[in-house]
Amino acid sequence: MKNKNVARLDLRENFLLLGGLALFLIVSLAIISAAMASPPPVLDDATLTAKAIIEARAAGLTGEPRAQRAVRMSLAEWNALIDAELGKDAAAFGLVPDIPVFVLALRGDVEWRGVGLPKPGQDSPERFDNIIVVLDARTGDLLWLGSYRPDHPMPVSVP
Numbered sequence: 001m002k003n004k005n006v007a008r009l010d011l012r013e014n015f016l017l018l019g020g021l022a023l024f025l026i027v028s029l030a031i032i033s034a035a036m037a038s039p040p041p042v043l044d045d046a047t048l049t050a051k052a053i054i055e056a057r058a059a060g061l062t063g064e065p066r067a068q069r070a071v072r073m074s075l076a077e078w079n080a081l082i083d084a085e086l087g088k089d090a091a092a093f094g095l096v097p098d099i100p101v102f103v104l105a106l107r108g109d110v111e112w113r114g115v116g117l118p119k120p121g122q123d124s125p126e127r128f129d130n131i132i133v134v135l136d137a138r139t140g141d142l143l144w145l146g147s148y149r150p151d152h153p154m155p156v157s158v159p
Contacts, residue, residue, distance in 0.1 A: 042100050042137040045070060051140045052104035052133040058113070059145055061131055065108040069158045075099040075143070078134055081155035082144075100137040105156040106130060110147050130154055 043051075049070060053061070076097035079085055086095055111125040119126075128147035132154060136143055148154050 040138050042072075043102075043140055045102075048102040048135055048137060048140060049104060052102065052135055053106075055133045055135075055142050055145060056104070056106055056110075056131045059131060059147075060111045060113040060125060060128075061106065062109045062111060065106040067107040067158050069105045069156055071103045071105075071156050072137060073101060073103065075101050078103060078144070078155075095143075101143060102135045102137040103132065103156050104135075105132045105154055105158045107158045112147055114145060114147075130158065132156060 049068075052070075053065075056065075074097060075086070075095065078101050079097075086097065090096070107130050110128040110131045112128060113125060129150070131147045132145070133142070134144035135141060
């Protein structure tokens with residue numbers, strides 16, 4: 001004959017074990033979801049500015065910038081400023097609208113060495129008085145780079 005008190009102890013231990021396991025799973029899921037929901041860290045302004053100036057110099061910025069303005073926004077906001085949109089396969093390359101970007105707009109002497117110049121028959125680089133660099137604020141990777149002619153306003157104004 002089995003002792004009824006022993007059976008009750010076994011059930012109580014099982015309930016405590018299952019309750020503890022359930023609590024562990026709930027806490028674990030809460031921690032994981034909080035970690036996944038928090039935005040990735042972004043680089044500081046000084047680091048991003050230094051990286052942006054390196055990119056600007058590679059594209060033709062000469063000397064020191066006369067003026068500059070740094071702005072943080074999302075990739076979607078930047079695309080709206082330049083009337084652009086992400087391509088259909090952009091997400092496959094990690095480009096999504098909510099990526100935080102760092103935009104550095106510079107006034108200075110630029111002898112463009114970027115893509116598309118010099119044009120055929122052009123024997124010297126085209127000159128600009130501005131250059132804009134857009135970096136992924138999380139990694140510092142270059143996303144966009146360009147200069148605007150005097151008759152076209154810059155999307156991020158610089159005095």
